[in-house]
Amino acid sequence: MNLLKRVRGWISSIAIAFVISLVIGIFLIQPYRVDGHSMDPTLHDNQRVFVSKLSHTFSYFPDYGDIVIIDSRVDRDRSFRDDVLDNPIFQLLLNRSNRNFYIKRVIGKPGDVLELKDHRVYRNGVPLDEPYLNEVMSESADEQWVVPDDHIFVMGDNRNNSQDSRVIGFIPLDHVLGKKL
Template sequence: MKVWKELRGWLLSIGIAFVLSLFIGIFVIQPYKVDGHSMDPTLHDKQRIYAEKWSHALGNLPDYGDIVIIDSRVDRSRNFWDDVVEHPLISLFTGDSKQEIFYVKRVIGKPGDTIEIKNGNVYRNGEELVEPYIKEKMEVTPDQKWTVPEDHIFVMGDNRNNSKDSRMIGFIPLDHVMGIKEFK
């Protein structure tokens, strides 16, 4: 009888810890790993970072220059269930590792902004951006121009010549912003 009582106590403790871990990972803070070199020199391949998720959970708009973790599958809508099944703890049990869908990028444009690339330079609303964080000057490509729609952001990697970002995948819906990088 005493064994069952102790086992029940342990199971209750483990259950509470599991639920608390899910809550923290979905709404407060979650670790991510940088995959690739698109954020060089600011962040490096395989570097661990932590994303603050409270802003995402409340639907707040990230600031210009914030480093954000995004769900790159912009052609589908996200819901709360996605946050649950993509939690690292749940992934351990399901064996479903979807890290490659999460990109780490920098916010360049917010809703209503006009983003232009001319002669390898980035302009927001007609003003050239001063970007001391980029790895190197962008290779000159044909001029491009975008207007960021409502409830979306425009993101780019710091290694502009080696980054799959809004220039390729399109605008990022706000519900695809998984969190804002807070700690290294």
């Protein structure tokens, strides 16, 4: 009988720890691994970062220049189920990868007019000061976007090697999974 109580105690302790780690990972903080070179020189391939999930939990916009984790599948709605299954514990248990998650920098918020011209990014007619860039953008064509309501525009720091809003489009607020700490 004493052994049964001990086993039950261990199982309940493990279950409580599992639930607490899920709550922390879904709502508060989560580790991510940088996959690729789109954020060079700021972040490097395979670097680990911690992300605050508070902006996602409470649905508020990140600031200009914040580095955020996004779900690049902008053509589909996200649900709470996605938040649960995207937790590292479930990723490990289900043997899934998070290749749909990109880490990028916030360049534009709703209502902003963004332009690419003369190998630079302009927000509302003002060229951005971007000391984190390593090289000049090789974009040759002038382009312009107006960020719609409830969306942001993101770009990688390695502008010449980045799948970002120039390719995948505007990022809905619910696809911004968190902000790098």
